[in-house]
Amino acid sequence: MLKSRNKKILCVYTLDSILCPKDKPIRYLTDIPLGISYIMAAIKHAGYELELFVFSQKNDIKKDINKLFSENNFDIVLFTSVSSQYFFVRKIAQYIKEVKPEIKNVIGGVHATLNFKDVLKEDCFDVVCVGDGEHATVDYIKHIRENKQINSIDNLYIKENGNILNPNKIYFTEDLDSLYPPLRDIWNKWISFPKSYYSAYKILVTRGCYNNCSYCSNHALSRISSTTKYVRYRNVDKIVEEINSVNYHKIDLVCESLTLNKQFFNDLTTALKKNNENRATKILYYAESNVYHSILNEDFFRRIDEANIRVLGIGLESGSYKIRRKVLLRPNYSNKDLYNFCQMAKKFNIAVHTYVLIGIPYETQNDYLKTINILRKCQPNFIFVYIYMPYPGTNLYKRLVEDKIIKGYNYFSHSEERTKALVSYKNMSKLRIQLNYIFFFIRVYWKHKPLIELFTLTAGRFLYCYNRFIPSFSYNFLEKKLSQNLDKLNQNENL
Numbered sequence: 116m117l118k119s120r121n122k123k124i125l126c127v128y129t130l131d132s133i134l135c136p137k138d139k140p141i142r143y144l145t146d147i148p149l150g151i152s153y154i155m156a157a158i159k160h161a162g163y164e165l166e167l168f169v170f171s172q173k174n175d176i177k178k179d180i181n182k183l184f185s186e187n188n189f190d191i192v193l194f195t196s197v198s199s200q201y202f203f204v205r206k207i208a209q210y211i212k213e214v215k216p217e218i219k220n221v222i223g224g225v226h227a228t229l230n231f232k233d234v235l236k237e238d239c240f241d242v243v244c245v246g247d248g249e250h251a252t253v254d255y256i257k258h259i260r261e262n263k264q265i266n267s268i269d270n271l272y273i274k275e276n277g278n279i280l281n282p283n284k285i286y287f288t289e290d291l292d293s294l295y296p297p298l299r300d301i302w303n304k305w306i307s308f309p310k311s312y313y314s315a316y317k318i319l320v321t322r323g324c325y326n327n328c329s330y331c332s333n334h335a336l337s338r339i340s341s342t343t344k345y346v347r348y349r350n351v352d353k354i355v356e357e358i359n360s361v362n363y364h365k366i367d368l369v370c371e372s373l374t375l376n377k378q379f380f381n382d383l384t385t386a387l388k389k390n391n392e393n394r395a396t397k398i399l400y401y402a403e404s405n406v407y408h409s410i411l412n413e414d415f416f417r418r419i420d421e422a423n424i425r426v427l428g429i430g431l432e433s434g435s436y437k438i439r440r441k442v443l444l445r446p447n448y449s450n451k452d453l454y455n456f457c458q459m460a461k462k463f464n465i466a467v468h469t470y471v472l473i474g475i476p477y478e479t480q481n482d483y484l485k486t487i488n489i490l491r492k493c494q495p496n497f498i499f500v501y502i503y504m505p506y507p508g509t510n511l512y513k514r515l516v517e518d519k520i521i522k523g524y525n526y527f528s529h530s531e532e533r534t535k536a537l538v539s540y541k542n543m544s545k546l547r548i549q550l551n552y553i554f555f556f557i558r559v560y561w562k563h564k565p566l567i568e569l570f571t572l573t574a575g576r577f578l579y580c581y582n583r584f585i586p587s588f589s590y591n592f593l594e595k596k597l598s599q600n601l602d603k604l605n606q607n608e609n610l
């Protein structure tokens with residue numbers, strides 16, 4: 116039964132995950148995606164009604180779509196997608212087109228941006244957004260609702276009567292503070308563990324990165340507009356205003372690195388320190404940083420400490436200098452820089468979380484052991500270890516296709532992403548990569564962390580790899596137990 120006759124926009128988010136119940140598939144506040152939340156804010160402020168639906172693998176797509184469309188009068192559906200979500204998103208879009216061909220399906224996000232030509236070939240998508248989508252989406256909705264003829268909309272490729280209308284230009288929004296703050300409350304009912312240790316609100320502080328790492332999407336994204344700046348900084352007063360408005364004690368500052376610009380770093384840390392001064396409960400921050408030699412000084416860590424940034428995420432990726440510089444094209448830093456960084460952070464009681472990739476193309480077991488060795492020396496508080504996934508549109512992906520190591524873009528799902536070895540290399544088989552992944556924490560933290568924690572972390576890696584063979588009910592039980600265990604262990608760290 117149609118409850119509302121008003122036309123509405125449906126925003127679809129997908130999580131190809133079996134970790135949470137289907138009615139609450141998002142685990143933590145931290146997992147709220149910012150891109151589509153910025154777009155929803157723009158739509159709401161333009162006066163249009165919208166609805167959000169989050170699909171996980173546990174949903175019956177047909178049943179849920181039928182129900183949603185019988186209760187609402189949607190005319191436009193918006194999809195956001197990174198590469199691992201794309202096939203799932205396409206499945207939903209295809210079903211919508213099948214039952215409601217008049218609906219306009221619009222897709223944006225990193226995957227659509229970097230692969231727009233392929234995405235445009237799909238019958239199920241009417242519009243593909245390349246780059247930032249806030250203004251483009253509102254503009255498009257306006258044209259549809261007012262029944263106006265569309266000649267061209269910046270950042271959008273639009274299918275119209277069998278033709279494709281190209282955008283006049285592709286741009287990045289340079290003044291990030293001209294955008295409405297992302298919609299957050301709309302996500303509340305979809306989150307399983309909002310109060311967990313891991314929950315923090317994400318606040319965007321910059322967009323873009325200057326570096327050209329071959330496995331990351333940033334170098335490819337930076338090329339899509341030649342007329343506007345890719346690396347953008349927000350005004351620090353506006354950042355603080357948004358932090359205060361979300362009224363939460365843990366904030367994850369979203370930026371590729373706090374050290375992209377020294378003046379910005381100084382201004383931001385000064386403002387965060389000041390904002391905490393008269394608070395009974397100080398806001399605690401997470402942020403990302405680089406490890407460069409040039410920032411390794413007391414002043415940097417003192418500022419981080421005073422701003423109450425208690426957790427710094429840093430990318431090591433590989434302990435092999437050769438792999439870092441020749442394959443990943445990482446910026447220049449040495450293993451000694453990482454060691455000094457961790458030592459200095461310890462002195463200031465700042466936790467270090469390190470990003471590590473394994474199963475990197477052209478990597479040998481010896482390279483992998485170099486990663487283990489440096490991490491054993493540094494003992495970061497936590498390590499996000501992932502198996503390398505080739506993302507289409509990136510330089511490393513292209514190199515793998517040229518070297519005939521992969522044929523092209525194969526299906527991989529989010530639950531397999533970066534946890535399941537999907538490519539065998541000359542120097543490293545899939546099985547070897549998988550075992551390196553499962554036993555990673557034991558190798559790094561043996562005799563440094565309690566056995567119960569090592570068991571939990573190792574069992575977690577095993578579950579990520581082989582979840583498809585474990586019945587869903589026992590998986591949920593095990594996953595919940597492991598999450599609770601980790602939560603408890605982390606709370607003891609008192610961060």
Ligand code: B12
Pocket residue numbers: 129130145146147148149150151153154193194195196197198199200221222223224225226228244246247248249251252319322323330331332333336369371506507532533
């Ligand atoms: C913060 C972040 C996260 C956060 C939030 C995720 C999110 N979906 O926003 C968390 C930690 C949860 C996360 C998780 C993951 N992430 Co992440 N993440 C980022 C990061 C660093 C910034 C993203 C961000 O907030 N940007 C700012 C917002 C405003 O921009 P945006 O998201 O691009 O959205 C704009 C446009 O793309 C466009 N747009 C987006 N959606 C739509 C939809 C429509 C209809 C339209 C019209 C336009 C549009 O308009 C938006 C506003 O301007 C990027 C790096 C990067 N440069 O993008 C990686 C990045 C997006 N992540 C990446 C990956 C791989 C992941 C994971 C798959 C990792 C994993 N295995 O768990 C998951 C996927 C989760 C998911 N389902 O999306 C990759 C994606 C690469 C690829 N080609 O697929 C990136 C690009 C980093 C990289 N390695 O290159 N991530």
Ligand code: SF4
Pocket residue numbers: 324325326327328331332333334371430
């Ligand atoms: S430094 Fe990080 S964000 Fe920047 S290009 Fe490299 S991997 Fe991407």
